[in-house]
Amino acid sequence: MLRTTITAGLFALALVTLLTLMGVFQSFAGRDLIAGFLSVNLALLIVSVIGTGYWAAWRGGASSIPLALAQGGGAGLIVSIGLLALELLERAIDLHFVFPNYARPLMTALEIDVTPLTSLLLVVLIAAFGGWLAHTMPSRRSIVLTALLLTLLFSFVGERLRTMLALVDALTVLAVILSGALLVDALDVHRVGTSMLVGALNGAAIAVAVALVARGGGLSPGGILRSGHVEPVFVGLVVSSPTVFVLALVLVGALGSLIRSLPGRSYTVLHYGLAMILVIGFAATQSRWSGWSALVTLVVFLAVAWYTSRQSSVSDARYDRFDSGSQRVVRVAFYGLTFLGLLTLPLFVGQFGTNTLNLVGLYLLLSIALRIVLDNIGLFNLGIVAFFALGAYLLGILTTPNLLTCGVAVPGIAQGCSGVMTFWQALPLTLIVSGLFGAVTALPLVRLRGDYLAVATFAIGEMARLVLRADDFRPLLGSAQGIAGIPRPFIDLRIINPAWQLRLDQEGEFYYLILLAIILTVMISSRLRNSRIGRAWRAIRADKRAAQTLGIDIRHSYVVAFTTSAALAGLAGALFAVHLYGAYPDSFTFQVSIVALGLVVTGLGRIMTLGIATLALIGLPEFVRELADYRLLILGIALIIAMRFVTRPWRSAAG
Amino acid sequence: MIDYLLQIRGLMKRFDGLTALRWVDLNVPEHTIYSLIGPNGAGKTTLFDCIHGVYPPDEGEINFRGHSLIGLSTDQVARRGIARTYQTVRLFDGMTVLEQVLVGMHGRMRTGVIGALLRTWTSRREERRAIDFARQLLELARLSDLDEQFPQVLPHAAQRRLEIVRALASAPSLLLLDEPAAGVDETETEEMINLIHRIRDEFGVTVLLVEHDMSVVTSISDFVAVLDYGQKVADGRPQEVQANPRAIEAFLGSSPDLQFRL
Incomplete structure (x- = not known):
């Protein structure tokens, strides 16, 4: 038991030391994930420490909570002692001579004056959290991990996302979809056509309401629709082209009213999409990607992960009760919503974002x-x-x-080709x-x-x-x-x-x-x-x-x-x-072949996952230039993780 | 003279000096169940492989409906109307039970790239018919309500039945079954015998099977041939073969559990 903890700790220490000496921490230093609060290299350190704790507790069996905490914390202790020792060594001899990019991981990352003891304690605590993760139920773990990962991801690109849309944009779309679905539930509608009609009417009503507020001065500076630092992109249409605005909301309402009877997977995907819109909308109210933005992101994704993990099977069951014709309509509605989102994306993400897309x-x-x-x-x-x-x-x-x-090697201007x-x-x-x-x-x-x-x-x-x-x-x-x-x-x-x-x-x-x-x-x-x-x-x-x-x-x-x-x-x-x-x-x-191969394998045989993998591995490095150097490293890690899943019968007939 | 569906004459197959098949003659009449028996290593599976184009025989003739099969590849033999199952279950990972049977119909369907891409009227009609027929076959194998499952979750006997109807899906005139009852318990063996009978009677398919289990062979077969060390030592009706001293010798010489139960 003790041996596995020590082995895991030493392995993790070796890995973190390697990353340190390579200068991974150095190259991310000074870039903030959350302004003035969390820098990328600190996040990287935290992630590796959580990973260490998780690994140690997982290898050690983690049969009870105290044991899991102790195993995680123990491995964390080894890592932190090792890193402190490295820093002491660095004071004695000049490591930069051999490793030009070396930076003290603990001290640099924290960027504040902490005593070695405090940093040591922090690392142990974080590693213990990793140990807890290994012990807790898989369903709970996947909720926490998903939310943490998404928050981290969003913080990376937060500054770019922040200006995509305003809070009113997000709230309008969410209101149309969610209230439509609730209305359908409340009216106890079971037919697909009626649901869509109710949703469409609801969408129209909300569109008219927004239009009235806008006419009443809601869009003028200081108006109720102008809260935050970003001008409403979508709601702005209410002035420039009101017909498009109303029609769009009617369409969204009609398709969105079916959200609670989608097949489980589509249900989950769509809810994450809506959560994303909400998070971006909130971020727009802040002057930069702040601690609040990150906190809201974490809470929203925790909530959505928890909610969908319980409700997707309910939605799945409703879908199964439909006859095949209605099922087809529901599927088309899902693709329609996704398509609408994709169609309007360039409006929101700006020139650079579109280029990346x-x-x-x-x-x-x-x-x-x-x-x-x-x-x-x-x-x-x-x-x-x-x-x-x-x-x-x-x-x-x-x-x-x-x-x-x-017909000639170097065509002149005069020649008509x-x-x-x-x-x-x-x-x-x-x-x-x-x-x-x-x-x-x-x-x-x-x-x-x-x-x-x-x-x-x-x-x-x-x-x-x-x-x-x-x-x-x-x-x-x-x-x-x-x-x-x-x-x-x-x-x-x-x-x-x-x-x-x-x-x-x-x-x-x-x-x-x-x-x-x-x-x-x-x-x-x-x-x-x-x-x-x-x-x-x-x-x-x-x-x-x-x-x-x-x-x-x-x-x-x-x-x-x-x-x-x-x-x-x-x-x-x-x-x-x-x-x-x-x-x-x-x-x-050759790298093109390798990247495409890596994407397909990490795509786990599904177009949706393939899209997400491509977005993460190709799109993200465009936003975060520091990551571009590590693109292949990240791809490699993603490949290893994906390979572990490939051996399982994950493939379904639907593909 | 009887018209035989499958006629094998003087078949020889050697593997690096080991003679797996030695001058084997075999005449399989149409609409019968014909069993090949013999101790381990007698060359039964090799005979199947030769018929099914896995490797060519060194000498001899294999005629199916009067046409030679020598030199044809496995898929060509299959398209001539000879289907086959293997000693071990070889279902396709990652495909549903229904899809397994649809793959069996591959050679009978015509949909090409264009048809599949445009979902033309003919291709959709063909797909619908194929699915209907596949469901009938699954009913025959008592797998109807499992059609969306993956084969790994099925019990062993069900996997065997699925494999047989998958082979049957190609609408063969001759079905080669390699130990269909291997690893299957007694009640399920009954069911398997029943299935094979129905295949002969309702589908008019001739069955050539290799089997160790003598109770299966005696209750199922119209004809039996005994192979020993690559040679055919006896053939005929089951009762005749049971009385044949050379056949008895072939089995007494091998492990006791393979002896005839008379």
């Missing part, structure tokens, strides 16, 4: 493309970057003047060619298994990289300079109305193209997965021989899967090139 979207596209092969057939494809690059370069070649489109295509002409061609390449690659791969397959796909990715850099192809691929000047898609509807033309130059406009591509890709992926073809894929993944025994042609299945996957990866690449206004070889390294 676009990047996240592109990675999501690539991951879904990879998922078709990885999750369905279970082929370890390390070469997805090849198809990503193929899509980008094909689109680049077809839409810019070059050897192929103009008749071969240059528009984005819309080039895209289908890009998809088809990418798909064909996928089919061709699949043929030799059919004969390979496991490790050999991984190596072969890795080679395909590397070949792509080398071809892009090769001088031999300079006239077409531009070698190291790549292809510059790829134009953004131009939507030309001037035939219908002379004013209807749009070049998707704004990130906020381009966002919708990516959103459309994601929806299409998700649809393609899920429809295939649940069809005869997808069932054959999954059968091959589970047992190749048995699948063959049932008459499934492995080669044919591989070719179809690779073709689809490659075409979709090509789509992601094409959009990526347009996003960057060019295709450059540096964008297409």
Whole structure:
């Protein structure tokens, strides 16, 4: 018992020392999570200490609360003594000579004058809390951990989120959805259509009420709708375009009235979404991301985690009682609400946020493309970057003047290049060619298994990289300079109305193209997965021989899967090139394959989880530049955690 | 002369000097239950593997409805109408009970990528029909109310039955069952025998099965062939074989629990 505690403590100490000497604490020093209260390196230290306590108590069995506390605290004591010893050592000899980024973890993190004894005590206490976590019931633990993690996450990006929407925006949306659901309950409505009608009317009523308040001066400075530091984004519409405002709330009300009879998982997801809106709304009332913001975040997420853990099964049961037609309506309502949220997102997150979302979207596209092969057939494809690059370069070649489109190596200005295509002409061609390449690659791969397959796909990715850099192809691929000047898609509807033309130059406009591509890709992926073809894929993944025994042609299945996957990866690449206004070889390294692979594995086979994973691993580092250096480290940790779950039968037929 | 569904002539299979099958002849008439028995290592599963295109025989002929199966791959043999189960349960992880049976219908369905993506009228109709037929098969295997479950939660005997109806889903004319009653208790064995009878009678499927359990073999089979050290030592009606001295010798020479119970 004592031994496991000491071992855990020593392991954790080694880890924290390593992080210290590497300078992780140093690189985060001075960045506040909660202004003047909690810095990132302190949070990091706290998280590692909680982890230490948890680990020690978990390894030690943690059969009773005092024991768990003692085991956690004991491990914490070892860590803190070790760190203090390191600091004493640092006073005696100059560690910076060998480890230039070394910073005292305890003293630097606390940034206040604490005696060594106080810091020691604090660490022990926090570690004991970790020990308690290991002892407590799994349901309670997951509530606490979820809330803590989300609070931490929100604090990271708090300053950015704070200006997204005002409190009135959040409250209006929440009021429409929650009061609609309560009204449906109170009126004892059981039919889907009636519920939606009640919700819609309720939404309209609230919209009119808000409009009346706004007309009464609520939106003028100092008015009741103007509390806080952020101008109302959504409620602001009541003046500029009242019809849109009312219609939006009617729609939200109609769809939201079904919130209490959603399938359990959707119910939980939607409630977390609403909690997020509330938290952001509250943060908008503060002049910066303060201790209050963090506290409210913690409380709201604790409440929502606790509430959904109890209520989701109730909601699930209601959903099950519906007939299949109503169930379909309920599902559509959920997707509709999610879609509405996604549709309006660029309004809230600003230029930088939209740009980040676009990047996240592109990675999501690539991951879904990879998922078709990885999750369905279970082929370890390390070469997805090849198809990503193929899509980008094909689109680049077809839409810019070059050897192929103009017939001369260096086109002059005077020459009319008749071969240059528009984005819309080039895209289908890009998809088809990418798909064909996928089919061709699949043929030799059919004969390979496991490790050999991984190596072969890795080679395909590397070949792509080398071809892009090769001088031999300079006239077409531009070698190291790549292809510059790829134009953004131009939507030309001037035939219908002379004013209807749009070049998707704004990130906020381009966002919708990516959103459309994601929806299409998700649809393609899920429809295939649940069809005869997808069932054959999954059968091959589970047992190749048995699948063959049932008459499934492995080669044919591989070719179809690779073709689809490659075409979709090509789509992601094409959009990526347009996003960057060019295709450059540096964008297409092995790391892209690894990141996509990591995302798919951490996505645990579900699109929703994949989206969250992409948001966390691609989006977050954009907001928190300090994290970008550790992106692969975090991805690695996420992978290890995900792998522990992958061995369980987590997959369901719905996918 | 009787028209045989499956005719095997002079089949030879060697593995690095070990002869697994030696000049085996086998004639399986249509709409019968034909059992292969023999001590461990007699070559029964090897015979199945040769029929089902896992590896080619070194010599000999395998004719199914008058067409040779030599050189065909497993999935091609399956599409010719020969389904098979394995000695160990090989259900697909991560797929529901219903989906397992739908996979069995793979070769009979036509929906391609385009049909699946556009959910065309024909593809939806095919899917509906497939699901209807799958439910009928699940009813046959008494698994109707478990169709949304994952196979891991089923008891062993239910998994075996599921595997058999999954093979049956491909609407084969010949079903190869490798020890369908292995690890299944007595009452469930009854049920298994019943299931196999219904497969022959209601679906008109010819069954070729390998079995150790003699009570199963005698109560189920129309014909029996005995294999010993890769050679067929006897065949015919169960009663004839039980009286055949070479068959008795083959079993007396092996472990006692495999002896005939006369």
